[in-house]
């Protein structure tokens with residue numbers, strides 16, 4: 080594959096704002112602060128930025144970013160849809176642009192005031208047109224309700240239990256308790272607390288749901304050649320994939336022949352086809368966790384275990400630091416911050432640099448994934 | 463009931479479904495060429511690419527494929543009734559046709575009228591119709 084993007088680009092800068100329930104400043108200002116921090120981390124001047132990528136749900140457009148940070152002429156810009164499914168695709172699109180010579184310095188970002196800025200599902204005007212006419216009138220109002228229906232079916236078909244979901248919540252929380260930047264840094268969580276928590280949408284309780292966060296993050300992507308001259312050690316983008324499975328319905332995938340066939344499966348095929356290694360060689364993973372039950376689905380979809388084995392995979396501390404595959408080592412969306420999964424990308428970079436607060440010893444490969452249950456994306460990072 | 467509940471915004475693709483419920487029928491879209499059902503409704507059959515379709519009335523029988531029980535925070539009209547169930551119903555004529563709905567005690571009963579602890583995946587259910595506005599009739603489900 081001579082035209083592959085494999086290892087031809089690298090993430091050389093990461094930046095982020097603090098994470099909190101309520102931050103001062105607009106999403107635009109937070110975005111600019113995170114981007115400038117990432118460029119400082121890389122040692123690259125903002126005037127050199129010529130490529131930008133973010134989510135379609137991002138409220139600050141490229142023209143606003145470019146004129147705030149003082150970018151030069153931007154020759155590549157891209158927005159990716161489907162909410163949290165966009166995360167790794169922002170990096171992947173820039174990697175493809177830089178590897179093919181369309182641009183030289185790419186910046187991906189996500190800024191969101193989801194902590195203080197209101198809940199998207201409460202906007203009834205925006206949510207009623209197609210396909211919401213088939214779900215909302217009966218009271219299926221929130222992402223949590225939509226995923227609860229798939230979670231119940233998943234538990235029924237495969238025998239997954241609330242203890243498996245608790246394994247996920249507790250692993251993320253234990254990792255957040257080591258990360259001073261995490262919203263849940265000082266808040267421990269026990270299995271008893273999990274089991275007695277209030278319901279949000281049965282079978283999902285409070286601790287199965289991600290946090291509500293104000294915050295912004297950004298990454299800088301350049302060619303592998305240029306990366307060797309930057310301030311930080313390069314973290315190579317080894318492989319990248321996107322996935323929109325056949326007959327998929329976003330969030331409410333009840334209408335396909337295989338409703339529990341996660342979008343991860345379609346994405347994984349492309350991801351592994353572009354890689355020199357497989358799931359067994361991945362040392363640490365950052366897996367999208369808007370809800371705990373997405374983690375078993377993704378573990379199966381990306382090939383860490385067989386279909387239906389994602390629940391038991393989480394037993395015996397397997398996804399905690401020291402386990403077979405430590406997952407979400409900064410606390411993830413469940414316990415660090417929920418910024419549509421972009422914090423998973425920055426943590427993947429820290430793991431490859433050796434600077435995580437829950438550093439996996441000898442980690443030289445990392446999987447990062449984006450939203451499960453929606454058209455998604457994923458990438459493999461390596462040292 | 464129905465003050466403040468969300469009403470479907472009917473579009474061209476889905477209009478025949480809602481015409482059916484107004485007449486007390488559960489109609490689903492079926493390809494006129496290859497005879498496969500599809501849902502949600504859409505202009506083109508993904509299996510044979512025909513744009514011709516028809517809307518036969520089905521039996522209204524199905525089984526519970528999955529269910530959830532919603533608790534606050536919710537929109538006010540729904541919070542009043544919480545905790546309430548939502549179900550996904552797999553239809554008898556083609557179990558890959560699945561509709562979101564509510565399991566209720568009897569036609570006209572509220573969406574919190576069935577004890578969620580008694581709901582079981584696989585149990586048979588039957589459609590009933592609930593007029594929630596001048597124009598909109600929602601299908602809901604009861605035990606036969």
Ligand SMILES: [Zn+2]
Pocket residue numbers: 493494495496497498507508509510511512
């Ligand atoms: Zn057809």
